[in-house]
Amino acid sequence: MCTQYLRPIAGHTQDAFAEAKEFVEKFYDDAQTTHKVIIDSGCGTGESTVNIALAHPGTPVIGIDKSAARLTKAGAALNGAKLNGAGTVPPNAFLVRAELLDFWRLALDEVTARHWQIPYHALYYPNPWPKQSEATRRFHLHPIFPTLLQLSDAIELRTNWEIYAREFAEAARIATHGRTISCETFSPEQPITAFERKYKEARQQLWRVIISNKAKA
Numbered sequence: 448m449c450t451q452y453l454r455p456i457a458g459h460t461q462d463a464f465a466e467a468k469e470f471v472e473k474f475y476d477d478a479q480t481t482h483k484v485i486i487d488s489g490c491g492t493g494e495s496t497v498n499i500a501l502a503h504p505g506t507p508v509i510g511i512d513k514s515a516a517r518l519t520k521a522g523a524a525l526n527g528a529k530l531n532g533a534g535t536v537p538p539n540a541f542l543v544r545a546e547l548l549d550f551w552r553l554a555l556d557e558v559t560a561r562h563w564q565i566p567y568h569a570l571y572y573p574n575p576w577p578k579q580s581e582a583t584r585r586f587h588l589h590p591i592f593p594t595l596l597q598l599s600d601a602i603e604l605r606t607n608w609e610i611y612a613r614e615f616a617e618a619a620r621i622a623t624h625g626r627t628i629s630c631e632t633f634s635p636e637q638p639i640t641a642f643e644r645k646y647k648e649a650r651q652q653l654w655r656v657i658i659s660n661k662a663k664a
Contacts, residue, residue, distance in 0.1 A: 456549040463545040464553045467509050470541045471563070474507045481561050484509060486554065486599065487569040491641065493542045495571050498639040500540035506566070510542045511550050548591045555598050568599035572642040575611040585611065587618035596623055596658070604656040607646045612654035619658050627659045 475482050485503055487496045487510040496510030543550075557563040576584040586592060595602070596619065606612050616630035633655050638644035646653055 454548075456552065457546050460545040460549040461553070463511075463543040464550055467541060467543050467550075468557070470509070471507050474539060481564050482507075484554075484563045484565055485567045485569070486511065486565055487571070488547050488551075489570065489573050490542065493540070495569060495640040496542060497537060497540050499567075499569060500537040503567075504537060504539060507539045507541060510540065511545050511547055512542070513544065513546055548589075548594075551591065551594050551598055555594050558598060565599035566601065568595075568602045570602060570604045571640050572605055572607070575606060575608040577608065577610075585614065587615045592618065592622065600660045602656075602658045605643065606654050607642075607651045609652070609654055612656050616656045616658075619656070623658070625660075627661050628656070630654065630656045 471482050471484055483506045485499060485506050485508040487499055487508060490496045490510030490512050491514075493510050493512075496508055500508040554563065554565065558565060570586075573586065574584075576582065582588055586595060604612065604615050606615075612630055616628055619626070619628050631654070632652055634653065635643055635647065638647050643653070
């Protein structure tokens with residue numbers, strides 16, 4: 448878990464990150480040296496990105512997904528469909544196609560340089576890679592995990608798979624000190640992703656893990 452992840456960063460992700468960085472700078476349009484940025488990783492069609500942006504209007508929200516096919520469907524979300532009553536695209540929502548692991552490494556460089564501060568990182572319903580042979584592809588068993596933990600002040604993982612949630616929380620406890628880590632069931636009043644809506648309608652139990660820099664009282 449402590450192995451440094453050194454795979455060369457994909458060119459298309461470098462380009463996507465440059466676009467995201469430009470969006471952030473134009474959003475603030477000021478001389479601040481550090482900008483707050485929220486990240487929505489694995490955003491799919493962008494519905495979650497828009498809903499997060501609506502909840503945090505003063506902060507740019509970058510939705511990232513590696514699938515061009517999913518992002519081409521983002522028009523429905525970005526045109527006001529299923530957005531808790533919103534009918535317009537919030538100006539702080541921005542979607543990019545990129546490899547998550549590469550994007551995180553580039554974002555951490557910005558955080559380390561104090562150009563960005565990421566108060567919240569949404570990790571909603573990632574592929575749990577349920578087969579035992581696929582276990583090392585889970586974020587918490589991958590060399591990228593230390594980067595993920597360093598990236599933001601708070602991470603919220605949501606999943607319908609209890610094992611994934613408990614593993615993620617335990618891996619975070621082992622890898623970090625002085626952070627508050629919770630793992631709990633929850634039922635969203637208003638689902639903010641297509642997966643969340645489907646699981647809620649099917650009455651599946653949902654889980655969330657919240658990792659925060661705030662120490663326990």
